[in-house]
Amino acid sequence: MRLKLDHLPVAGLLFAWSPAWAQELRLPQQEPPPTASSDPAGELVRKLNEATGLELWGYGRSGVYSSPSGQAKGGYTLGGDLQHYRLGNEGDNYLEFGIGKQFALGKGSKLGFFYMPSIYNGKSGTAQAYVALSGIAGSSATLWAGQRYHRIHDIHILDKWILEDGDNYGLGIDGLPMGVLGRLNAAIYTADSIDSKSRNDNNAGRLNLQWQDIPSNANGKLTLTAALVSGKFSRGRDGLALGLMHQQKDFLLPRLNHTLVLQASSGHAAINGKFYNLDVRSPEKASGLPWDGAVAAAPAPPTPAASQPGAKQYRLLDTIDFQWGKWGGQALLGYQSLQPDNGVQTRDLSVGGRLSYGVAPYTKLLAELGSTRRNMQHQDRQQLSKATLAVAFSPNTDFWTRPELRVYVSHARWNQAASRANVTSYGSHGRTSSTLFGIQAEAWW
Numbered sequence: 001m002r003l004k005l006d007h008l009p010v011a012g013l014l015f016a017w018s019p020a021w022a023q024e025l026r027l028p029q030q031e032p033p034p035t036a037s038s039d040p041a042g043e044l045v046r047k048l049n050e051a052t053g054l055e056l057w058g059y060g061r062s063g064v065y066s067s068p069s070g071q072a073k074g075g076y077t078l079g080g081d082l083q084h085y086r087l088g089n090e091g092d093n094y095l096e097f098g099i100g101k102q103f104a105l106g107k108g109s110k111l112g113f114f115y116m117p118s119i120y121n122g123k124s125g126t127a128q129a130y131v132a133l134s135g136i137a138g139s140s141a142t143l144w145a146g147q148r149y150h151r152i153h154d155i156h157i158l159d160k161w162i163l164e165d166g167d168n169y170g171l172g173i174d175g176l177p178m179g180v181l182g183r184l185n186a187a188i189y190t191a192d193s194i195d196s197k198s199r200n201d202n203n204a205g206r207l208n209l210q211w212q213d214i215p216s217n218a219n220g221k222l223t224l225t226a227a228l229v230s231g232k233f234s235r236g237r238d239g240l241a242l243g244l245m246h247q248q249k250d251f252l253l254p255r256l257n258h259t260l261v262l263q264a265s266s267g268h269a270a271i272n273g274k275f276y277n278l279d280v281r282s283p284e285k286a287s288g289l290p291w292d293g294a295v296a297a298a299p300a301p302p303t304p305a306a307s308q309p310g311a312k313q314y315r316l317l318d319t320i321d322f323q324w325g326k327w328g329g330q331a332l333l334g335y336q337s338l339q340p341d342n343g344v345q346t347r348d349l350s351v352g353g354r355l356s357y358g359v360a361p362y363t364k365l366l367a368e369l370g371s372t373r374r375n376m377q378h379q380d381r382q383q384l385s386k387a388t389l390a391v392a393f394s395p396n397t398d399f400w401t402r403p404e405l406r407v408y409v410s411h412a413r414w415n416q417a418a419s420r421a422n423v424t425s426y427g428s429h430g431r432t433s434s435t436l437f438g439i440q441a442e443a444w445w
Contacts, residue, residue, distance in 0.1 A: 040395045041403055041445040055100040056445070058116070062093040063440030071434045072426045076412040078374040078382050080348035081271075082317065082334040085370030086159040087354060088388035088410030088436060095119045096127050108135040114148070126194040127167075136173075140183070145171040147194055150185060152210060152223065153245060153259070155319060157330050157354045157368065162261060162317065163225055163243055165208040165273045168193050172208075182213035182221070191231070191278050202278055204231030204268065220248040229269040231278075236310030236341050239269025239276065255324060261317040267310035271336075277308040309341035321399070326358035328399025349373045358397025366390040366406065380417035387411050403443035410436040 045056045065073040074091020077083040100114035116128040130146025149166025165187065172187025191204040207228045214222040225243035243263040251258035263271050270276035314337045321330040331353030339345040352370030359365055367389055374382040390408035394401045412426075412434050419427035426434060 039402070039445075041443050045445040053101065055102065055112075055114070056098065058095070058097040059444040060095040060097075061090065061440060061442040062095075063090075063438050065091045065436065065438040065440075067091070067436050068434060070428070071431065073436060073438070076384065076386055076410075076414075076426055076434065078348065078372050078384050078414075078418060078421070080336060080346075080350065080372065080374060081160055081162070081315075082155070082158060082332070082336055082348060082350040083370075083372040083374075083384075084158055084160065085352050085354075085368055085386050085388075086157060087366060087368040087406075088390060088408035088438060088440075089386055089412070090159070090440070091436070091438070092121050093119075094121075098128065102134070105133075108138055110134045129194060139177055140175045141177065142174045143171075144174065150174075150187070150208070150210060152212070152225070153261075155317070155330075155332060157332070157352070157370075162263070162272055162315070163210075163223070163245060165189070165206075165210070165227065167274065168206075178211070180215065182211060182215070185210040185212070191275055202231040202233055202268075204229060204233075204275065204278055206230075206269075206275060208273055210273075216246060217248070219250050220246060222246055225273055227265075227269050227273040229267060229275060231268065233268060233310070235308065236277065237267040239265060239267025239310055241265035241269040241271055241273055243271075243273065251320070253322070253324075256320060256322045259317075259319045261315065261319075263313075263315040263317075265311075265313045267341075269310075271313040271315055276313075277310060279308055309343060311338050311340040311343070313338050323399055326397060327355070328357075328397075329353060329355040330399070344377045344379075347375045349375075354399075356392070356397070356399045360397075362393055362395065362397070364392050364394065364397040366392050366408075374418075374421075382415065382418040382421055384412065384414040384418050386413075403441060405439070405441045407439050408437070410438075412436070 049055055067073045072091065074089050076089055096116055096118040098114065098116035100112055102110040102112035104110055112132045112134065114128060114130055114132065116126070118125050118127040126147070128148045130144050130148040132142050132144040134142040136143060147167070147169055149164060151161050152163035154161040168189040169192050170187050170189035172185065174185045176184040176186070178184055187208045189206045189208070191200040191202060209226045211224040214224065216222045223245040227241040229239040231238065241263070243261065245259065245261045248258045250256065265271040265276070268276050268278060315334070317332065317334040319330065319332040322328060332350065334350045336348045337345065350370065350372045352368070354366060354368040357365045369387050371385045372383070388408055388410040390406045392404050392406045394404040414427070414432055416432065419430055419432055421427065
């Protein structure tokens with residue numbers, strides 16, 4: 001983001017700056033000479049696209065994970081959105097693979113069909129399935145209908161999309177030109193989806209607006225988002241979510257990128273721009289009867305309701321990422337508050353980062369440290385820290401280069417309050433620490 005404030009990002013405190021440190025790293029003033037591509041998987045897919053006329057994209061991770069007997073192989077977190085420091089802490093397998101085909105209609109317009117299945121720990125589903133008409137009236141705008149998502153910005157080391165919408169049936173327009181003031185996405189959604197074999201008991205709907213690439217200052221741009229949720233809720237109320245993101249390249253130093261995010265939401269609008277706490281159920285589940293594929297007696301009529309309340313939420317997030325020669329990394333400082341309607345307020349604080357260092361042409365060392373804290377009214381403070389060391393192999397040693405194969409060891413430690421709060425998972429039997437080992441591959445294209 002390009003604020004007209006010459007301030008040091010709070011996340012930057014993780015990497016203290018001094019002239020001597022810069023000289024030690026030999027920060028280049030110009031772009032380094034060309035090296036091996038940082039996106040070889042993407043280049044392969046582009047070649048396949050050209051050869052087949054298809055559009056292919058996706059993401060995948062998989063591995064072999066080990067943990068002490070009876071302890072979780074990953075997922076050591078206090079539960080907040082900004083707390084899952086993912087390196088050596090996932091312990092799962094996931095794949096989403098998109099495929100699409102576009103047909104020229106003349107005058108620059110194209111009709112496209114897109115489908116993305118997903119598999120998570122052996123369970124398959126549908127992430128996206130939609131049709132799109134691009135090049136409307138010779139512009140860059142695209143009309144679409146179906147189930148799709150808009151993932152605007154994520155924090156990679158947390159595996160968290162903090163600005164997004166979608167995952168439901170909807171229709172909208174993308175990339176509507178706003179002249180020199182960027183571009184606009186607009187969409188409306190129901191609460192139903194392909195994988196949901198239930199109906200929308202709440203009769204909930206959502207309007208999303210995303211105004212992107214607004215020039216702000218030198219090397220900086222703004223993104224503004226809004227989500228309006230309306231429905232019939234027995235608990236909670238209609239919701240509104242607002243977001244502001246400022247991104248700036250070369251912030252204070254060459255190739256240091258800074259992002260500042262401010263967000264707020266209320267009711268059944270999630271802070272990231274999606275639905276919050278909607279209980280979309282089948283009539284059988286709505287009746288309270290057990291559901292095993294058959295119902296002996298006719299269930300009572302379902303009540304159009306959300307069984308969970310909405311909430312007021314606030315988030316402040318400051319992040320940096322960089323690539324200076326052999327050194328790369330990402331760091332963050334984040335605060336989030338969640339106050340359920342008539343419930344107990346939860347406040348989360350998260351600070352952490354990941355460093356990479358190239359030690360050989362195809363080998364890099366990774367180190368990640370994350371410390372999280374959770375405060376709930378009238379309860380003891382929960383604390384959890386996780387540290388990971390890894391050796392990674394990839395086509396080059398840049399932080400963002402994929403595919404990447406990692407061999408890691410992680411150590412997580414938490415206090416008794418966190419152990420009691422997670423007694424059904426990693427905190428069982430009063431445990432307060434765990435050490436994990438694993439091998440994991442990750443790729444995107």
